[in-house]
Amino acid sequence: MPIRDDLRPYEPYGAPQLDVPVQLNVNENPYGPSKATADDIAESLRIAATDLNRYPDREAWALRTALASYLGHGLGPDAVWLANGSNEVMQQILQAFGGPGRTAASFTPTYSMYPEYARNTHTRWITGRRADDFTFDVDAALALIAAEQPDVVLLASPNNPTGESLSLESVRAVCDAAPGIVVLDEAYxxxxxxxxxxxxxxxxxxxxxxxxxxxxxxxxxxxxRLGYLAADPAIVDALRIVRLPYHVSTVTQTVALAALRHADEMLARVAELRATRDETAQWLREQGFQVVDSDANFVLFGTFADRHAVWQAVLDHGVLIRETGPDGWLRVSVGTPEEMGAFRDALTAVVATARQAQDGGSATERTPNEEEQA
Structure with a gap:
């Protein structure tokens, strides 16, 4: 096929979508909407369906107003923009502020889609490194910004896949140094x-x-599929230039507005998920794993000589986690108590099997403590 030469080496992005009992690999919220919220969504869609012969509000003004109210901080709807997931938001940013002859930068390990946004918009991509413990190295970041003068700097806070948040001092330091746009990806x-x-x-x-x-x-x-941003209205106007016509459907706008009407209920489980995350991190440490402190709804843990073997062995027990991030590490999303119990049982069984195999002289995988000693 006459595909662009620069795209030939690549495979489509995507985490595995497998039909297994426990899916803890893409950081979804395990709790769906309540009956009251679902009923509101269904009724709102019933009404909206009578007008689906018309194009959606291409400015999504009602939804932008509701999102501005949710975010607070004195924001108005002219300072909010939205798209088909935060992926499209990011791509629009690089369409408007990146492109041929321009540079985008980030600091790894971080979200694996960032370089793909750059590639797809013909934006030069450069990466700095986080510290060995995956924390954000401000001095190294400022040095890279001074040397490369990137047009766009992408920072995730909390960072994916490691989970750490940036301090406001770090954010200010980067904003003071960067010559162009600074993006703080706060998906979590x-x-x-x-x-x-x-x-x-x-x-x-x-x-x-x-x-x-x-x-x-x-x-x-x-x-x-609803991602959004807050920024100076001049930035929002720039993104309106590159957006596709009617890029957020009437259905998406209607459902999102209904969800926002039930924001308190939709967010009620967040504190529970935070507690489960911290309990999971503590349990992993007690098993001898290295664990990165997380401000997100996932935990990165390791290290493994062959992480793919561990990932596959856990999957064989019916639990899907994520093989992503630095070599030797795995990431588990926070699920329901039952799902996390299944994860603990699966990982315990995998480690026990590896330990027995090692005792028999045929181990293909070290247990956590043995890996640290190696």
């Missing part, structure tokens, strides 16, 4: 520990700062 913001700040609080100080969010995670709205 609602899961942060109490008192952890959001970059929304410094938005009005930096007219080139963009804070992105999603309804996929805390709002349990992954199937609804």
């Amino acid at each position: 913001a609602e899961f942060r520990r109490p008192g952890t700040p959001t970059a929304l609080s410094v938005l009005e100080d930096y007219p080139r700062l963009i804070v992105t969010r999603t309804m996929s995670k805390a709002f349990a709205f992954a199937g609804g």
Whole structure:
């Protein structure tokens, strides 16, 4: 096929979608909407269905107004933009502010889609490194920004796949140094520990700062596909230039508005998921694993000499986790208590089998403590 030469080496992005009893690999909220919320969504869609012969509101003004109210911080609807998931939001940012002859930068390990947004928009992509413990190295970041002068800097807070949040001091330092746009990807913001700040609080100080969010995670709205951002209205106007016509359907706008009417209920499980996350991290440490402190709804743990073998062995027990991030590490999303119990049972069995095999002299995988000693 006459595909672009630069795309030939690549495979489509995507986490495995497998029919297994426990799916803990893509950071979904395991709790769906209540009957009251589902009934509101269904009734709203019934009404909207009578007008589906017409194009949607291409400015999505009602939904942008509702999202501005949800975010607070004095934002108005002209400072909010939305798209088909935060993926499309990010792509629009690079369409408007990246492109041929321009550079985007981030600091690995981080979200694996960032370089794909750059590739798809013909934006030069460069990466710096986080510290060995995966924390954000401000001095190294500032050095890279000074040397490369990137047009767009992408930072995730909490970071995916490691889970750490950035301090406001780090955000300010990057914004002060960056010559172009700074994007703070806060897809997991609602899961942060109490008192952890959001970059929304410094938005009005930096007219080139963009804070992105999603309804996929805390709002349990992954199937609804709604991502959004907050930024100076001039940035929103720039994104309106590159958006596709009518890019957010009437159905998506209707369902998102209904979900926002039930925001308190939709977010009620967040504290429970935070507690489960911390309990999971503690349990993993007690088993001898290394664990990264997380402000998101997932936990990164390791290390393994052959992480794929462990991933497959856990999958063989009916539990799907994620093989992503730095070599030797695995990531598990936070699920229901029953799902997390299945995960613990599966991992315990895998480790026990590996230990027995090692005792027999035929191990293909080290247990956590043995790996650290190696």
